[in-house]
Amino acid sequence: MRREIPAGRPWDGEAVEAVLEDAVLECERGSASERWCRSGGFARASGELTVYELDGEALIFDARTADTHHLNATACHLFRQLRETSDPAVLADMLVERYQIGREEALRHVERFLEDARRVGLLGQAP
């Protein structure tokens, strides 16, 4: 619930701080939601997923479904980046830089990866 500065206490330092804190949180949530809408998800909480990296690839065990997923080197790199951003454009730029491929191709890879990851449940709600 949104906190408000109580009537009659316009200069109450604690109350003002609380309202500012809420505003900051709301701002962060807002920006997070915006990214979520653009890309479709974030890597799910690490407590549910156990990730084992092997020679740049990864195996992910999903404790919720008992499924195991294999990520090749590109997917593993993207999955790591999802902790920081899920913006397809930013992810595609990372692939362009890492693999020296065209931006269109990189964007196709990213969108395919996000679609697959969402389908098998590796993406969760925005924090």
Place this chain on the structure above:
Amino acid sequence: MRGMRDRAPSTLHFRVGIVSTSVTSSVRAILDDYAALYAAYRVEEAGPKAIRVRVERAPRRWLHRRRYVVTVNDRRQFEPGRISEVVPYLDWAINWEVPRALPEALHLHAACLSLDGQGLILPALSGSGKSTLASGLLARGWKYLSDEFGMIDTGTLAVQPYPRAICIKKPSMAAVEALGLPVFGERYYLKGAKGYVGYIRPTDVRADAVGSACPVRYVVFPRYVRGAEPALVPISRAEAALALHEVCFNLLTCPTPALGVLTSLVRGAGCYRLIAGDLERTCALVRRLMTADERREPVSA
């Protein structure tokens, strides 16, 4: 009512690698046959956590053929109808119980051998040719660990021996006999959908045929393709760990997370898929892999 050939139940004890079993039956022919098959592993006393198997004739029912009842640790497991089916089902009943009896190990559906103390595991589903390949390698001087179970010690990651008699389907027997491997008793048993099978006792091949626990150096997934040129194709360790995960018998009951053990296991191993064709040439190919330095390109015959 006890049949003429029956007697008071007797119990024999065996220790096959790290697996202890106690087999009880009042059917003399069955007990004698099983004791002969596993003669090299007879022990005087039951080992700790021994798997208890019992075979008895089921009571005769009106108009029904008499059956045998195989129980394992007091649970009814199989009811083979013919006496020629009993030994394979007895073996099978023990195999079913092994992951339960030794839950601390990770159990993979795999044949396992070693060469100069370096382990090779051949994980595959039934019908992929792993027992035939294991026999071929055994004939070429490899040490035998198992034809069905890759038992991985979750602490040391070593593969443990479970050197049961190698079960070969009748259609593959000609290739195995051509290598000079003796078929136990020169007879065949009926094993469900597999049809007729014969057994090879590893100790009949060589007195020192059975290997001891060793680290896994190679993980090779075989697939028999009739007439194919034998070939080894490298795969990533992650792909290998996932494929091992799929042939794990105690994935959810092993106290140590299976995927963690498997990823640690493959970190130190070369991982390949094997197209197996002619047995001689396939064995030669695998031998070259084990004796050469690890390579990451396809190895062809």
